[in-house]
Amino acid sequence: MELARFISAYYICSLGDAFSLMMAFIHSYPKHETESQKSESLPESKIELSSKQTKALEFLKEQKVGLLFGDTGSGKTEIYMKYFEQMMLEKKRSIFLMPEISLTPQMGLRLDEHFGESVVMWHSKLTPKQKKIALQKIHDGRAKIIAGPRSALFLPIKDLGLIVVDEEHDDSYKSSSRPRYNARDLAIYLGKLYNINVVLGSATPSLTSYVKFPHIRLKGGHFNSKKEFIYEKSVETLSPLILEYINRTLELKEQSIVFLPTRANFKYLICKDCGHTYECVFCSVGMSIHQNSRALKCHYCNYTQAIPQICCECQSPNLTSSRLGTAEAVKNIAQTFPSAVVEQFDRDVITTATKLKKALKRFNDKESDILVGTQMLSKGHDYHGVTLAVVLGMDNMLNMGDYRAREKALSSLIQVSGRSGRLKDAKVLVQSFNEEFFKAYIDRYEEFLEQEKEFREGLYPPYKRLCRVLFSDKNGAKAREAMQKMHDNLVDYAHVEIVGYGKCAVERVANKYRFEILLRSDKSTELIKAIKATKVILAEIDMDPIEFS
Ligand SMILES: [Zn+2]
Numbered sequence: 445m446e447l448a449r450f451i452s453a454y455y456i457c458s459l460g461d462a463f464s465l466m467m468a469f470i471h472s473y474p475k476h477e478t479e480s481q482k483s484e485s486l487p488e489s490k491i492e493l494s495s496k497q498t499k500a501l502e503f504l505k506e507q508k509v510g511l512l513f514g515d516t517g518s519g520k521t522e523i524y525m526k527y528f529e530q531m532m533l534e535k536k537r538s539i540f541l542m543p544e545i546s547l548t549p550q551m552g553l554r555l556d557e558h559f560g561e562s563v564v565m566w567h568s569k570l571t572p573k574q575k576k577i578a579l580q581k582i583h584d585g586r587a588k589i590i591a592g593p594r595s596a597l598f599l600p601i602k603d604l605g606l607i608v609v610d611e612e613h614d615d616s617y618k619s620s621s622r623p624r625y626n627a628r629d630l631a632i633y634l635g636k637l638y639n640i641n642v643v644l645g646s647a648t649p650s651l652t653s654y655v656k657f658p659h660i661r662l663k664g665g666h667f668n669s670k671k672e673f674i675y676e677k678s679v680e681t682l683s684p685l686i687l688e689y690i691n692r693t694l695e696l697k698e699q700s701i702v703f704l705p706t707r708a709n710f711k712y713l714i715c716k717d718c719g720h721t722y723e724c725v726f727c728s729v730g731m732s733i734h735q736n737s738r739a740l741k742c743h744y745c746n747y748t749q750a751i752p753q754i755c756c757e758c759q760s761p762n763l764t765s766s767r768l769g770t771a772e773a774v775k776n777i778a779q780t781f782p783s784a785v786v787e788q789f790d791r792d793v794i795t796t797a798t799k800l801k802k803a804l805k806r807f808n809d810k811e812s813d814i815l816v817g818t819q820m821l822s823k824g825h826d827y828h829g830v831t832l833a834v835v836l837g838m839d840n841m842l843n844m845g846d847y848r849a850r851e852k853a854l855s856s857l858i859q860v861s862g863r864s865g866r867l868k869d870a871k872v873l874v875q876s877f878n879e880e881f882f883k884a885y886i887d888r889y890e891e892f893l894e895q896e897k898e899f900r901e902g903l904y905p906p907y908k909r910l911c912r913v914l915f916s917d918k919n920g921a922k923a924r925e926a927m928q929k930m931h932d933n934l935v936d937y938a939h940v941e942i943v944g945y946g947k948c949a950v951e952r953v954a955n956k957y958r959f960e961i962l963l964r965s966d967k968s969t970e971l972i973k974a975i976k977a978t979k980v981i982l983a984e985i986d987m988d989p990i991e992f993s
């Protein structure tokens with residue numbers, strides 16, 4: 445009840461919306477409590493922590509909210525598992541949040557092997573029957589560790605002792621439909637409510653967590669292989685250099701992964717010759733192309749300028765906004781190397797957990813040579829034979845109209861390159877005009893975070909709070925009117941700044957016209973107060989937004 449009340453107050457939605465997160469479980473909830481707790485057997489601990497890991501665990505136990513800032517392969521999972529074991533000894537249960545558990549079969553396997561019957565995997569791909577069994581185990585107390593994506597936070601768990609949020613930087617913790625909560629932030633709230641510890645873990649923590657919570661740093665993986673980074677100044681295409689590297693890898697009978705950033709709804713203008721891109725002078729974020737009005741537009745403040753004909757840096761006329769899709773890249777690579785087996789690895793093709801497992805097995809059994817995919821490639825899979833990672837179009841990520849663009853681009857590169865060279869030395873080929881940026885921080889993420897603090901100060905979270913208000917309707921005039929009305933009401937609130945308002949970057953979705961207002965304030969309480977007093981019927985509130993399309 446208290447959690448629902450908090451969600452309703454903070455994310456500004458009805459109590460009904462907040463309860464809808466929890467209602468889903470009532471239907472399949474078993475009616476009677478069964479006899480239980482017969483076998484309270486604990487697993488014999490096979491987890492041996494190094495002295496560094498032990499120190500990290502001791503540190504985390506002392507914090508209400510602690511950040512485990514550990515490189516890929518530095519042994520974060522063992523630390524969590526040891527902590528879960530200790531909770532079991534105290535007869536407490538743990539929640540283990542992961543971005544999407546069905547996408548990380550390896551983690552599931554590890555938990556299963558170690559904790560067996562004591563672990564419940566909760567995810568969207570469970571069948572109704574599997575769901576029922578999982579709920580039964582939670583209900584009668586056999587489940588000691590409940591692992592799952594953000595929805596696992598709302599399961600009815602007794603004697604909760606610990607919440608671990610793995611990959612805490614991951615965007616999938618934020619819901620993109622009403623109520624637009626962030627599960628990481630709610631985990632922290634829940635920890636406070638129950639007075640239990642919360643552990644946030646990541647190799648590339650968000651600036652917000654890094655600034656707010658004490659951290660312990662675990663460096664270096666247990667892979668001794670070396671990685672060589674090569675940078676190529678070109679826009680998002682399969683350049684001759686990239687094809688040459690893929691060819692060499694094929695000749696050595698080794699494997700490659702090719703990473704493409706997820707296609708955003710924005711299109712950006714970039715100079716093919718010098719890599720120059722266009723930023724809003726007021727917001728320091730990338731501007732996107734608006735075809736209808738032939739203009740570049742900032743979607744934070746609505747600042748607009750005509751699409752330039754020549755690059756303002758090098759005077760080249762070769763300005764482009766073209767981007768490469770995964771399917772297209774697969775086709776091109778397969779045509780160039782007819783004897784190679786190339787697989788597409790993204791949400792369009794890998795639609796089920798089974799398909800994912802099979803694709804990974806084929807790749808690890810060396811039945812396929814090249815995986816081409818988006819962010820899914822970097823989600824904690826272990827490709828032991830990869831000696832070449834190609835990272836395409838990094839500049840597109842770096843220049844997104846998003847205040848977290850740098851954080852997202854750098855962390856993606858670190859996560860992808862962490863997937864290669866596990867057994868043998870590997871090459872990471874990065875397509876970018878911003879070699880200096882990536883080179884400076886690829887092995888020094890904490891230095892990047894320190895630098896990023898300066899950029900965010902006074903403008904963006906965690907120093908300022910943002911809220912996006914969306915208005916959508918089949919009748920565009922109606923949506924615009926609603927926006928205008930709320931805007932006019934908001935003007936009176938001195939502590940809330942209206943950053944910008946107007947059409948959304950994506951003007952129409954599902955036949956509905958979309959408008960928005962972006963608000964900024966020092967305090968979320970000020971935002972909540974102003975919004976509650978000025979809210980109009982069509983307004984949908986997105987507190988702490990991470991999506992700006
Ligand atoms: Zn140029």
Ligand SMILES: [Zn+2]
Pocket residue numbers: 724725726727728742743744745746747
């Ligand atoms: Zn702007």
